[in-house]
Amino acid sequence: MHFGLTEEQQLLQETVRGFVAGECPPPRLREIFDGGAGHDPALWKGLAEIGLAGLTVPEAFGGAGLGLLELALVMEELGAGALPGPIFGHALACLAIQLAGSEQQQHRWLPGLASGERIATVAFAEANDVWDPESWQLDGVQVARSEPKASEDHQVRLRGAKRHVPHAALADLFVVGVRGGGFALVERGVAGLRIEDERGADRTRPIAALSFDGSPAEPLAGATGAGTRVRDAALILLAADAFGAAWHLVRLTVDYAKARQQFGTAIAQFQSVKHQLADMATQIEPTRGLYWYAAHAWDQLPDESPRAAAIAKAHITARASEVARAAVELHGGLGFTWECDVQLWFKRAMFDRTWGGNPAHHLARIAALGAW
Amino acid sequence: MDLTYGERYEQFRAELREFLAGWPLRGAEAQLPADEQERIFRKRGIEAGYVYRTIPSEYGGAGRESDPLFDRIIQEEYSRSGAPGNRLDQGPGLLVPTLLEFGSEEQKRRFVPPTLAGEMQWCQGYSEPGSGSDLASLQTSARLEGDHWVINGQKIWTSNAKHAHYMFGLFRTEPEASRHAGISYLLVPMDSPGIDVRPLKQMTGSMEFNEVFFDDARAPAENIVGRRGEGWAISRSTLKHERNLIGNPRLMTGQFDVLLEIARRTLRNGRPAIEDPAVRTQIAEIECYVRACETTNLRMLSASTRGEELSVMLPMMMIKLFSTEVMKQIACAAYDLLGSDGLLEPAAANDSIYDSSATTRGVVHNYMYSLGPAIAGGASNIQRNIIGERGLGLPRDLRAGG
Numbered sequence: 001m002h003f004g005l006t007e008e009q010q011l012l013q014e015t016v017r018g019f020v021a022g023e024c025p026p027p028r029l030r031e032i033f034d035g036g037a038g039h040d041p042a043l044w045k046g047l048a049e050i051g052l053a054g055l056t057v058p059e060a061f062g063g064a065g066l067g068l069l070e071l072a073l074v075m076e077e078l079g080a081g082a083l084p085g086p087i088f089g090h091a092l093a094c095l096a097i098q099l100a101g102s103e104q105q106q107h108r109w110l111p112g113l114a115s116g117e118r119i120a121t122v123a124f125a126e127a128n129d130v131w132d133p134e135s136w137q138l139d140g141v142q143v144a145r146s147e148p149k150a151s152e153d154h155q156v157r158l159r160g161a162k163r164h165v166p167h168a169a170l171a172d173l174f175v176v177g178v179r180g181g182g183f184a185l186v187e188r189g190v191a192g193l194r195i196e197d198e199r200g201a202d203r204t205r206p207i208a209a210l211s212f213d214g215s216p217a218e219p220l221a222g223a224t225g226a227g228t229r230v231r232d233a234a235l236i237l238l239a240a241d242a243f244g245a246a247w248h249l250v251r252l253t254v255d256y257a258k259a260r261q262q263f264g265t266a267i268a269q270f271q272s273v274k275h276q277l278a279d280m281a282t283q284i285e286p287t288r289g290l291y292w293y294a295a296h297a298w299d300q301l302p303d304e305s306p307r308a309a310a311i312a313k314a315h316i317t318a319r320a321s322e323v324a325r326a327a328v329e330l331h332g333g334l335g336f337t338w339e340c341d342v343q344l345w346f347k348r349a350m351f352d353r354t355w356g357g358n359p360a361h362h363l364a365r366i367a368a369l370g371a372w
Numbered sequence: 373m374d375l376t377y378g379e380r381y382e383q384f385r386a387e388l389r390e391f392l393a394g395w396p397l398r399g400a401e402a403q404l405p406a407d408e409q410e411r412i413f414r415k416r417g418i419e420a421g422y423v424y425r426t427i428p429s430e431y432g433g434a435g436r437e438s439d440p441l442f443d444r445i446i447q448e449e450y451s452r453s454g455a456p457g458n459r460l461d462q463g464p465g466l467l468v469p470t471l472l473e474f475g476s477e478e479q480k481r482r483f484v485p486p487t488l489a490g491e492m493q494w495c496q497g498y499s500e501p502g503s504g505s506d507l508a509s510l511q512t513s514a515r516l517e518g519d520h521w522v523i524n525g526q527k528i529w530t531s532n533a534k535h536a537h538y539m540f541g542l543f544r545t546e547p548e549a550s551r552h553a554g555i556s557y558l559l560v561p562m563d564s565p566g567i568d569v570r571p572l573k574q575m576t577g578s579m580e581f582n583e584v585f586f587d588d589a590r591a592p593a594e595n596i597v598g599r600r601g602e603g604w605a606i607s608r609s610t611l612k613h614e615r616n617l618i619g620n621p622r623l624m625t626g627q628f629d630v631l632l633e634i635a636r637r638t639l640r641n642g643r644p645a646i647e648d649p650a651v652r653t654q655i656a657e658i659e660c661y662v663r664a665c666e667t668t669n670l671r672m673l674s675a676s677t678r679g680e681e682l683s684v685m686l687p688m689m690m691i692k693l694f695s696t697e698v699m700k701q702i703a704c705a706a707y708d709l710l711g712s713d714g715l716l717e718p719a720a721a722n723d724s725i726y727d728s729s730a731t732t733r734g735v736v737h738n739y740m741y742s743l744g745p746a747i748a749g750g751a752s753n754i755q756r757n758i759i760g761e762r763g764l765g766l767p768r769d770l771r772a773g774g
Contacts, residue, residue, distance in 0.1 A: 001377050004678070004680070069373065257766065271756075274769075275760065281686070281764060285687055285690060286690060289664065290660070292373070315657075315661070315663075360653070372632050372646065
């Protein structure tokens with residue numbers, strides 16, 4: 001019985017923490033944030049060099065072959081650093097191909113994705129806040145035999161749209177959710193694919209709308225059911241990211257309260273401030289085990305996984321939003337400015353809360369999946 | 373991460389379940405008075421190594437090696453079966469751990485065995501009318517005269533004072549010393565002349581609390597735990613045990629089960645309330661908190677099994693505040709489900725911290741009683757100070773006398 005991290009897992013977190021502190025300190029983060037692309041090729045290369053681009057990809061394909069728990073632990077650190085870059089969508093795309101790709105599809109894609117030379121992302125959302133694989137409507141039309149194909153693999157043509165696709169502007173490959181809860185692969189630059197930036201609030205993870213006008217796509221062979229697994233993974237990663245972001249905001253606000261002087265003393269001296277900080281920390285710290293458990297369940301206890309993932313996502317991202325709002329308030333007028341770094345994590349928490357379905361959506365799922 | 377207990381522990385659990393199948397008692401034993409039945413089964417539990425597991429056998433325990441996982445399994449299985457196991461009242465729960473840590477050999481032999489057996493009852497004498505959260509300002513004095521302490525003053529919020537044989541408490545023995553250094557930890561016989569116990573009626577209508585007045589009451593000189601002036605440090609350890617008691621996750625899951633039962637039983641628009649979408653969302657939200665509490669407890673358990681308590685210092689500071697807040701939420705949700713029955717008076721006196729019977733008046737009782745644990749054993753705002761100062765490194769409050 002051990003509900004805790006192994007030495008290797010702790011070391012992994014320390015490594016990522018060190019990488020974030022060294023390669024993306026606040027001034028650099030601010031430059032990337034203001035730059036608008038939410039990306040820095042050097043940063044992505046660095047992440048790939050320490051093995052994060054293919055963390056869950058089997059070693060046979062050049063990945064690290066680790067579990068979702070390790071990926072979630074990494075995500076906590078990336079949330080704590082509000083690290084810009086395409087890793088969220090990329091990691092989910094890798095999982096989808098691992099889970100549902102044919103041997104040929106895995107050989108073709110996973111090595112390049114694991115090394116970080118190629119970037120992938122996932123397209124989940126459809127109009128009217130549709131996120132869940134059970135509700136995906138986008139569909140592929142079988143290509144008629146007589147019709148010329150771009151290659152052997154292009155078996156369907158997609159017509160329709162997806163929304164809120166993270167880092168779409170960078171992606172070489174889109175893993176697109178389709179009717180029935182499976183996926184189809186769409187390569188960058190194919191006919192009929194349009195990518196339109198949506199001007200997302202979280203500039204560390206820009207989002208775009210995709211439209212497909214007969215775009216050639218290649219269904220993942222074992223697609224049925226994979227959608228829900230990848231969705232659950234997404235929920236857990238967002239929960240872990242929000243956990244890291246919220247804790248960072250607690251630390252940032254603690255430091256500010258110790259430094260900021262009013263009425264002749266540090267505002268941290270005032271119990272109203274001290275208690276608010278204690279409440280912020282007490283909102284977030286007891287949720288750590290929820291994302292650990294959900295990630296562990298995803299790896300080891302598949303029957304428990306969908307509900308545990310919904311609990312982690314609904315609860316942690318809601319608590320993180322409250323922490324983020326309190327952090328702004330405790331920073332006073334400064335906290336409300338663009339210049340103050342609090343907004344970077346505040347917006348990170350917005351993404352974590354809303355992408356994949358907001359807390360209300362998942363609370364309803366928890367009830368529906370419940371033992372009661 | 374490994375959430376299985378492993379063969380050794382599963383075998384332990386199987387043996388324990390077999391043992392617990394012996395409760396309730398059968399045959400002639402089942403005809404005995406209830407407290408005698410409990411005494412018999414508890415004694416069997418000690419002999420089998422399940423009850424008072426780590427307390428040395430010379431003091432009335434089972435004398436086994438400490439193992440948090442065995443403790444957890446014992447807690448789970450006893451709780452499931454409802455059999456009498458470790459007594460959790462103030463003597464065994466709070467005084468015994470303190471005596472085992474700080475008491476003299478003579479004190480341990482004299483007080484621990486009858487306390488564990490339930491033959492010696494205790495009450496805790498900490499709070500005073502003028503000393504609640506600021507406990508170190510306490511004024512009740514004990515003056516050594518010959519071979520006795522002579523005690524004057526008043527304690528308050530004293531549960532169980534009417535039935536207690538002894539009070540363990542804090543008394544000012546060194547009036548000239550600084551406030552923390554002037555306090556000693558004494559064991560006071562409650563039958564001493566000069567002690568007057570007056571019940572305090574609670575908002576629930578029951579009377580668990582008392583005021584205790586001391587007018588030249590006497591305690592033998594040897595009834596001091598530790599040395600003169602060490603009482604404050606010793607009491608910190610007792611408070612820790614009290615917080616652990618209140619942070620017990622079984623209390624919370626029991627309360628959550630009550631909430632579910634009420635939601636199933638109550639009708640909303642002719643249908644069980646548990647089918648109402650708004651109720652379902654609320655219960656789901658509460659369940660998230662319950663699971664957060666459970667996984668936090670699991671983290672702490674795991675860390676203590678491996679001697680890594682330092683890695684969970686922060687959750688340990690938070691668990692009292694966090695779990696009492698969650699239990700308040702549960703109590704309020706269950707209360708609202710009662711609808712107009714919420715206008716009724718609460719159930720009468722209840723011995724357990726929470727009423728877990730899921731009766732209408734029990735739910736009303738918990739609507740009030742759930743505030744108690746947030747106040748007792750270090751009120752929530754004191755917990756926030758601890759989390760802020762020791763957990764987050766914020767500056768200490770400006771306190772008179774520091």
